[in-house]
Amino acid sequence: MNISRGFLVIGSLYLLVGIGLGMHMGASGDHTLAPVHAHINLLGFAVMSIFGLAYRLIPGLAEGWMPKAHFWLHQIGALILLIGLTLLMLGKVEEASIGPILGIFELFILAGTILWTVNLWKRTA
Ligand code: HEM
Numbered sequence: 416m417n418i419s420r421g422f423l424v425i426g427s428l429y430l431l432v433g434i435g436l437g438m439h440m441g442a443s444g445d446h447t448l449a450p451v452h453a454h455i456n457l458l459g460f461a462v463m464s465i466f467g468l469a470y471r472l473i474p475g476l477a478e479g480w481m482p483k484a485h486f487w488l489h490q491i492g493a494l495i496l497l498i499g500l501t502l503l504m505l506g507k508v509e510e511a512s513i514g515p516i517l518g519i520f521e522l523f524i525l526a527g528t529i530l531w532t533v534n535l536w537k538r539t540a
Pocket residue numbers: 433434436437438439440441446449450452453454456457460461
């Protein structure tokens with residue numbers, strides 16, 4: 416699979432959802448989900464677009480196992496984190512039960528970002 420394309424296309428899907436939620440918040444006046452909106456746009460669209468452009472522009476960056484692991488860790492982590500945060504902010508789940516689960520998927524994103532940083536360090540030397 417093409418890591419750059421994956422990040423760019425999925426990032427733009429997050430932007431569509433983020434804009435939709437922003438418009439809904441603006442129209443309804445209910446800003447409960449503002450942190451979800453912020454992270455859909457930033458952790459989803461902005462960060463994924465930067466990854467997508469970098470994997471396309473920096474020679475060798477998209478080669479090897481690290482980019483694939485980074486891609487899946489970020490995708491799974493961001494999706495579950497944002498769904499969990501939405502349920503938490505809407506009061507559908509208790510913080511005590513969802514908190515540890517969110518922590519695990521935050522670690523997915525952190526692990527992916529460590530791989531990204533190591534790979535970037537090696538390929539831009
Ligand atoms: C048409 C598109 C958008 C609309 C209608 C919209 C609307 C909103 C609304 C109503 C809020 C809540 C403000 C508040 O509660 O104080 C908000 C917060 C926020 N939005 Fe958007 N937004 C849009 C696009 C974006 C984009 C593209 C980004 C980032 C790339 C973004 C980043 C943020 C952030 C970071 C916050 C949180 C600010 C804070 O809590 O201080 N938004 N937006």
